[in-house]
Amino acid sequence: MSDRVIHVEDLAREYVMGAERVLALRGLTLSIRRNEYVAIMGPSGSGKSTLMNLIGCLDTPSAGSYWLNGQEVSRLSDDALARVRNREIGFVFQTFNLLPRATALHNVELPLVYAGVSSRERRERAERALTRVGLEHRMQHRPNELSGGQRQRVAIARALVNEPSLLLADEPTGNLDSTTSEEIMRVFAELHGQGQTIVVVTHEPSIAEHAERVVVLRDGRLDSDTRNTKVAA
Amino acid sequence: MALRTIVTQKLKSFFSLIGVLIGVTFLIAVVSIVQGMNVYMEDQFANRLIGLNTFTLRPFPNFNSGNVTDDMWRAWMRRPRISYDDADYVTDRLQTPAITARFCSDRMVLNYGGKTAKDIELIGTEPTYFAIKNIDIDRGRIFTPQEVRLGLPVLVVGNELGEKLFQGLDPLGKDVTIRGIPYRVVGVAARRGTLFGLSLDKFAVMPFRAPARRHICPLNVLDELEIKVASPDLMLTAMSETEALMRARRGLKPNQENNFFLQNASGALDGWHKISNVLFTALPGLVAISLVVGGIVIMNIMLMAVAERTREIGIRKALGAKRRDILAQFVIESATLSTVGAALGIATGIALAFLVRAVTPLPAAVAPWSIAVAVALGMIVGIVAGVYPATRASKLDPIAALRAE
Numbered sequence: 001m002s003d004r005v006i007h008v009e010d011l012a013r014e015y016v017m018g019a020e021r022v023l024a025l026r027g028l029t030l031s032i033r034r035n036e037y038v039a040i041m042g043p044s045g046s047g048k049s050t051l052m053n054l055i056g057c058l059d060t061p062s063a064g065s066y067w068l069n070g071q072e073v074s075r076l077s078d079d080a081l082a083r084v085r086n087r088e089i090g091f092v093f094q095t096f097n098l099l100p101r102a103t104a105l106h107n108v109e110l111p112l113v114y115a116g117v118s119s120r121e122r123r124e125r126a127e128r129a130l131t132r133v134g135l136e137h138r139m140q141h142r143p144n145e146l147s148g149g150q151r152q153r154v155a156i157a158r159a160l161v162n163e164p165s166l167l168l169a170d171e172p173t174g175n176l177d178s179t180t181s182e183e184i185m186r187v188f189a190e191l192h193g194q195g196q197t198i199v200v201v202t203h204e205p206s207i208a209e210h211a212e213r214v215v216v217l218r219d220g221r222l223d224s225d226t227r228n229t230k231v232a233a
Numbered sequence: 234m235a236l237r238t239i240v241t242q243k244l245k246s247f248f249s250l251i252g253v254l255i256g257v258t259f260l261i262a263v264v265s266i267v268q269g270m271n272v273y274m275e276d277q278f279a280n281r282l283i284g285l286n287t288f289t290l291r292p293f294p295n296f297n298s299g300n301v302t303d304d305m306w307r308a309w310m311r312r313p314r315i316s317y318d319d320a321d322y323v324t325d326r327l328q329t330p331a332i333t334a335r336f337c338s339d340r341m342v343l344n345y346g347g348k349t350a351k352d353i354e355l356i357g358t359e360p361t362y363f364a365i366k367n368i369d370i371d372r373g374r375i376f377t378p379q380e381v382r383l384g385l386p387v388l389v390v391g392n393e394l395g396e397k398l399f400q401g402l403d404p405l406g407k408d409v410t411i412r413g414i415p416y417r418v419v420g421v422a423a424r425r426g427t428l429f430g431l432s433l434d435k436f437a438v439m440p441f442r443a444p445a446r447r448h449i450c451p452l453n454v455l456d457e458l459e460i461k462v463a464s465p466d467l468m469l470t471a472m473s474e475t476e477a478l479m480r481a482r483r484g485l486k487p488n489q490e491n492n493f494f495l496q497n498a499s500g501a502l503d504g505w506h507k508i509s510n511v512l513f514t515a516l517p518g519l520v521a522i523s524l525v526v527g528g529i530v531i532m533n534i535m536l537m538a539v540a541e542r543t544r545e546i547g548i549r550k551a552l553g554a555k556r557r558d559i560l561a562q563f564v565i566e567s568a569t570l571s572t573v574g575a576a577l578g579i580a581t582g583i584a585l586a587f588l589v590r591a592v593t594p595l596p597a598a599v600a601p602w603s604i605a606v607a608v609a610l611g612m613i614v615g616i617v618a619g620v621y622p623a624t625r626a627s628k629l630d631p632i633a634a635l636r637a638e
Contacts, residue, residue, distance in 0.1 A: 058551060058631045079555045086553020097548045097635065114553040158552070 004067070005165050005197045006032040006055060011064035011074075012220075013050050024050040026220040027064065032199065034165075037192045039211035039228075040201045047220040049170075052201045056089055056168050057081045069165050086114050090159025094171035096151045098143040098158075104130060105139040108158045115162060129157040133187060149180035156187060160196075167191065169200045173207055185210045249534040250574030252527025253614055257575045257607040260520045261582025261599060266589055267509050269597030274505045277428055277594070279498030284366050286465055288472055288497040289336070290315055290323060290479065291457040295496060312492045313483070314454040323458060323478050329471040334362040334459045335441050337450035343437060344410040345398045353394055354436040355411065357446045358459075362438065363389075365461040373405045373420035376440050384442030389420040393434035409437070411445045427594070457496075468497065524610060527574065528618040535567050535622035546626050547634025559627040567619025568612050575611025579604055 013025040025047045032038050042048040053059040054066060057073055060081070066074040073084055090111075091097075098107045108126040117125070130139055133153040143151050152172060159167055169188070173181035189210060192198055200211060208214050209228065216223040283289065293309035301309075317335070324333045341355035356362070363375050376387045388409055395404040395418075408415040416439060425433040439445060450456065462471045472495050479493050539546070546559055554562075582599070589597040 053632050056551070058635075079557075082550065082553050082555045085551060091551050093635070097544070097551070099545055099548065110549070111552045114549075114555070114558055162553075 003033050004031050005034050005036075005069060006030070006199075007067040008054070009065045011051075011054060011061050011066060013047075013054060013059070014062040024220055025054070025061070028217075028220070028222055030215065030222065030225075032197065034197055035192070035195050036213060037188070037198045037211045038200070038213045038215060039208035040199060040215045040217065041203060041205070041208050042217035042223070043203070045219075046217040046223075048201050048203075048217050050220075051217065052168065052170055052199075055166075055199065056091060057084045082114075086111055087162060088165050090156075090162065090164040090167045092152070092155050092159050092167065092169035092172045094174035096143070096148075096155045096175070098151060098154055100143050103140050103142055104135060104146065104154045104157075107143070107154055108161050111158060111162045125161055126157070129161040130154070132160065133157045147180070148176050149183050152176065152180075152184050153187065156184075156191075160191070165197060167196055167198045169198065171202055171204075172200060173202075173204070181207070249530050249570065250527075250577060252523055252530045253571050253574030253611055254527075254578040254581065256520050256523030256527055257578025257611060258581040258585065259523060259578075260516065260607055260610075261579055261603050262585040262589075263512065263516055264603040265582070265586035265597045265599045266595065267512050268600055269586075269589065269595040270505075271509060272598075273595050274502055275498070278505075279501050281367075281425070281428065281433070283496065283498045283501055284459070284461060285498075286463070286468060287365055287459060287461040288468065288475075288495050289457040289459050290319070290475060291494050291496055292492075293494050294500065295457075314451075315456075315458055315493070316453050317455065318453075319479070319482065320455055320458045322482050323460070323475055326478055327460070327471065327474060329462055329467050329474055331460050331462045331467075331471055332361045332364060333461075334359045334365055335455050336362065336459050337441070337446065337456045339449035341411060341437075341445070341448065343394070343398060345407060348398055348400070350394055350398050350435075352435075355445060355449055356436060356438045357441045357443060357449055358438060359441055361461075362459065365459050368425070368438075369423035371421045371423045372403075373418070375420055376438075381440040381442060384440060384444065384446075386414055386416040386443050386445075387419045387440060388416040389422060389438045390418055391422050391434040391436040392424040393432050394437060395421045397435075412448055414444050416443070416445075472497065520610070524614050527571070528614045531567055531571055531574075531615060532618040532622060534570070535563060535619055536625070538566070539563065539622050539626040542626075543629060543634045543637040546629050547631050547637065550629070550631035551635060556627040559629075560623045563623030563626050564616055564619040567623070568615035571615025571618065572608065572611040575607050575614075578611075579607050582607075 009029050011025055011028045012023070015022045015024055028051065040048050040051060050059070054061055057068070060076070061074050064074065065072060068084065068088055071084075073081065076084065099110070105123070105126050108129050109122045112122040112125060127136070127139065130136060133156050135150060135153055135157065138146060138150060143154070146154065172188075173184055176184060185207065188198055188200070198211075200207065202208055212228050213226070214228055215225050292312040292314055320333070320335050327333075336356065336358050338354055338356040340352050343350045343353050359381050360375050360378055363370070370389070371392065373389070375389055376385070380387055390398070390404055390409070398404070398409065399407060404418045404421055407418050409418060410416070422434070427433060460471060460475065462468055475495060476491065480491065483492060485492065549559060586597040586599050589595055
């Protein structure tokens with residue numbers, strides 16, 4: 001039990017769109033253990049974005065339960081969820097989602113600001129995180145002065161700076177060319193090697209290949225959950 | 234952080250600040266100008282025109298606060314004038330140490346050679362007048378009590394009048410003609426400057442009994458008796474003493490009103506104080522209007538900022554910003570914006586006050602309290618205007634906000 005970073009049980013999410021009710025997730029049960037590298041796949045409309053939002057504590061389920069690190073988080077208030085996001089989850093987005101007017105360093109410091117870390121410690125930890133992704137020479141650059149790959153590495157540094165239990169990436173290479181994508185996936189592999197639990201949501205099989213476990217959703221249900229033999233080999 | 238956002242959007246921010254800026258400018262400038270006006274009125278107007286520690290005995294006030302009704306005016310005109318005997322009676326019996334001067338004046342035309350000076354204030358009085366009004370003599374002398382008693386045609390002329398009439402010649406010893414009678418100039422007064430842009434040096438002083446008296450005052454009638462005491466604390470004593478003397482002399486019963494008036498500098502300032510009170514009463518309203526407008530503009534700018542930065546809000550929320558973090562961010566931004574506006578307004582207001590000081594005789598001085606009020610108002614307007622947009626920002630759904638572009 002303590003080994004499970006994520007455990008969801010009968011997780012359901014229903015949206016009301018006008019008069020229609022859309023069931024995006026229909027009772028999903030899934031566990032992800034510490035230091036697992038999991039890819040969540042599925043065609044559009046399969047519920048993978050909904051699942052990502054729920055796992056990322058950006059949304060709460062209509063039914064079912066979600067334990068993150070042993071803590072039941074499916075019924076928490078907005079502010080309590082914000083706290084969980086801040087401490088437990090590092091996000092990496094397809095569009096990087098960096099603050100355009102802030103330097104790389106300041107972007108990475110941001111989660112620490114909301115964690116209430118003192119400014120000197122913030123700076124030290126942000127510098128360490130940027131060094132970890134190989135951007136020690138780009139700390140004072142703004143996002144528009146960085147390449148796509150560098151921006152995504154800033155985003156990864158930001159995701160890691162609070163030492164979260166889960167790195168959650170949503171199509172992390174969707175806006176990158178294939179060479180840069182490979183570079184980012186190497187960073188993920190490296191982090192995984194250092195013991196980081198990683199969940200990547202993607203529709204690209206070539207990206208999913210890097211994960212050790214592939215979960216496929218279809219119509220809001222679990223379609224398949226397989227070990228990736230290629231990586232294991 | 235807030236300041237940086239403002240700096241990166243300079244122009245838009247500047248326009249959004251104008252409301253607060255104008256309100257605060259107005260506050261600072263009006264307060265400093267009105268206070269400068271107060272100082273000016275007290276120092277220059279009252280003390281120079283009426284004289285320091287001086288009051289005058291007259292039939293009715295000569296500086297009116299504007300709300301004199303026709304009935305009042307008619308009653309004033311029926312009052313007995315101040316007679317020579319009244320003047321002597323008060324002068325002889327006043328216990329408080331004081332000097333007095335009989336006073337009559339009117340506008341008169343003066344001639345010298347072919348030149349004419351029109352609209353000159355011709356004053357008939359006694360030598361004590363120069364001490365009462367603090368008129369220094371540049372050259373020559375003042376006339377003597379003997380000259381007054383004999384009613385000799387001698388004249389002390391104001392500085393500018395002397396220059397105008399004699400054009401470079403020394404006025405001393407020259408004969409000036411008033412209504413056909415020559416007057417010998419015995420003294421020239423030192424320059425007194427201007428008041429409200431009007432020269433205080435276009436006057437001529439002659440002995441009270443000189444021939445031209447009949448052109449400025451009827452026989453046995455004075456415009457006023459000027460009374461000067463040695464120090465401010467003697468003013469009240471002297472005034473109440475004079476009042477008692479006059480009431481006794483005129484046989485007024487206790488229930489009867491004074492049929493004379495004692496004018497002093499503070500009385501003359503009543504009208505001005507009323508004006509300045511009106512300004513100080515109207516000021517908060519005017520400042521409030523521009524601040525409300527400024528606040529609405531800032532609120533709109535902040536609503537736009539929230540709409541434009543929805544994604545940023547989403548990012549911040551995903552990274553762990555709580556509602557109150559977002560709320561605080563936008564309220565601080567709004568308060569900073571508004572306070573910057575107030576600071577610019579303070580600068581403009583001070584500049585305006587200095588400008589007034591430089592180009593007018595008003596000693597406009599910036600009141601420290603008005604700066605404190607301006608800063609506080611700026612912050613309050615910013616906070617109030619920022620609360621609604623910031624609340625909206627803090628309530629955004631992180632998923633929707635992240636999807637926004």
